[in-house]
Amino acid sequence: MRLFWSVILPLLFVPPWEGLPQQRLFDPSLRFSVAPVALYPGAPGRRRIGALVFERGYRLTSGDPAFGGFSAMQTDGRAFTLLSDSGQGIRFTLDARGRLGAPAIFHLPAVPRGGWRGEDRDSEALTRDPAGHLWVAFETRNEIWRYAPGFARAEGHVAPPAMAGWDENRGAEAFARLASGRFVAIDENEVAPGAGCEGLVFLADPVRHPRRAFRFRYVPPKGYKPTDMAELPDGRLVLLNRRADLTDGFTVIVTLLPKDAIRPGARVVGRPIARFAAPALHDNFEAVAAVREGGAIKLWIASDDNQSLFEASLLLEFRLDEAALAPPRAPITPPRRRG
Numbered sequence: 001m002r003l004f005w006s007v008i009l010p011l012l013f014v015p016p017w018e019g020l021p022q023q024r025l026f027d028p029s030l031r032f033s034v035a036p037v038a039l040y041p042g043a044p045g046r047r048r049i050g051a052l053v054f055e056r057g058y059r060l061t062s063g064d065p066a067f068g069g070f071s072a073m074q075t076d077g078r079a080f081t082l083l084s085d086s087g088q089g090i091r092f093t094l095d096a097r098g099r100l101g102a103p104a105i106f107h108l109p110a111v112p113r114g115g116w117r118g119e120d121r122d123s124e125a126l127t128r129d130p131a132g133h134l135w136v137a138f139e140t141r142n143e144i145w146r147y148a149p150g151f152a153r154a155e156g157h158v159a160p161p162a163m164a165g166w167d168e169n170r171g172a173e174a175f176a177r178l179a180s181g182r183f184v185a186i187d188e189n190e191v192a193p194g195a196g197c198e199g200l201v202f203l204a205d206p207v208r209h210p211r212r213a214f215r216f217r218y219v220p221p222k223g224y225k226p227t228d229m230a231e232l233p234d235g236r237l238v239l240l241n242r243r244a245d246l247t248d249g250f251t252v253i254v255t256l257l258p259k260d261a262i263r264p265g266a267r268v269v270g271r272p273i274a275r276f277a278a279p280a281l282h283d284n285f286e287a288v289a290a291v292r293e294g295g296a297i298k299l300w301i302a303s304d305d306n307q308s309l310f311e312a313s314l315l316l317e318f319r320l321d322e323a324a325l326a327p328p329r330a331p332i333t334p335p336r337r338r339g
Contacts, residue, residue: 024066026088026105032062034100037314040280050274051324052254052299057281057316058098060090068305068313071173072126072136072228073287075300080315082287082302083136087111087121110154112141124286125175125228127183135207137172137185144172144185146207160210162200163187173286174229174239184237184262186218188225195219196267197226214264221253221272227285230299232320233292235259238299239270240288249310252276252285254299256325273325274318283311296320 038044039054047054060068069084083089087108093101111121125137132149142164145157163171166187174186183202190197196217203212220226224241231237237257244250255270262268276282287302297320305311 025086025107026066027064028105030062030064030067030105032060032064032067032090032092032103034058034060034094034098034315036098037281037316039316042279048321049276049280049318050254050272051321052274052318053321055298055317055319056098057314058094060313060315065307068307070302070313071124071286071304073289073300073302074126074128074134075289075291077291077293077298077300080300081126082315083123083126085122085124085139085304087123106151108136108145108151108154109147111145112138112143112157124171124173125185127175127177129177129181135175135177135183135205137175139171139173139188140168142166142168142171144175144206144210146205156207158207158210160200160202160206160213162210162213162215166198174226176229176231176237178231179235184229186226186229186239188227190220190225191217194222199262201262216262216265217267218257219267219269221255221270224253227252228288230288230290232290232297234297237262237270238288238290240285240301241270242285244284248277249282250284251282254288271325273320281314281316283314285314297322 035058037057037059040046069086070082071085072083074081079093081089081091090105092103122138122140123136124139128134134147136145143157143159146155148155167189171187172185173188177183181204183206186199187197196219199216199218200213220241224243227240227242229237229239236259239255241253241255242250253272254274255272257268257270283303285301286304289300291298299318299320301316303314305313
């Protein structure tokens with residue numbers, strides 16, 4: 001029975017052309033739209049999930065069967081870049097009323113080995129610097145590529161020696177540039193059950209300095225794998241951790257790491273702040289971005305639908321409720337009266 005489900009489960013969550021020689025690309029005339037969704041479909045007024053407060057959410061759809069697969073994201077809260085796991089993506093703007101503007105598609109100008117096969121285009125993570133330069137982590141090939149602003153051209157790429165042992169299709173799912181100029185990459189696989197996932201901190205641009213790095217371990221919630229990460233404006237790190245099974249489908253736990261928790265040789269455990277499971281929307285969440293709006297920290301989370309009928313391309317906005325993260329205050333006991 002275990003063998004049976006090990007065969008069936010992957011078939012439910014992968015597109016029908018997976019493994020074919022040529023990667024299917026977005027149609028140049030592709031059009032897409034967004035439609036509002038509720039966090040709790042059965043209770044639209046319910047807006048809290050753990051320490052996150054739901055602000056708004058959308059389902060992205062298109063008539064193109066290749067549409068979707070979004071596994072990485074960059075946003076300032078209004079302009080969005082969603083990168084799929086096939087080396088292509090979409091750009092658009094969203095105003096406060098959810099009106100879609102300037103929709104466009106793009107293809108990465110260069111990818112590993114020419115990008116003819118799907119495994120060569122497996123772009124799983126995206127990050128950028130203040131000047132607009134972009135870095136993409138390719139999971140299957142364990143390579144990192146740097147691109148000029150707007151993906152105008154490829155500027156360089158590297159297969160970091162420290163990532164050489166990471167499994168194909170389970171490599172750098174989580175990857176982010178920090179405000180300090182360092183880059184963090186985390187392997188999707190645990191070294192051993194409970195031992196944590198191997199992580200690397202590159203002290204500078206990994207494309208230029210792939211050997212200037214140190215190792216650490218990230219311990220995800222039991223049974224979960226890290227799928228993306230982002231740095232909050234205050235230096236903390238937020239991570240998405242995903243699990244898939246036939247009972248619950250996809251469930252995701254969001255964890256927070258304190259600022260400066262990652263050090264050479266450290267074993268870091270995130271603090272769970274939200275769990276996406278029924279009756280809330282729960283899908284294959286693979287992309288997260290953080291922005292500051294006024295005095296609030298907003299998280300945008302997107303899902304990879306794998307071009308599957310059982311999944312959706314979701315884009316959700318949350319406000320981080322700092323009060324919910326504060327330790328509970330000890331009750332004040334009034335002094336006892338004497339006499």
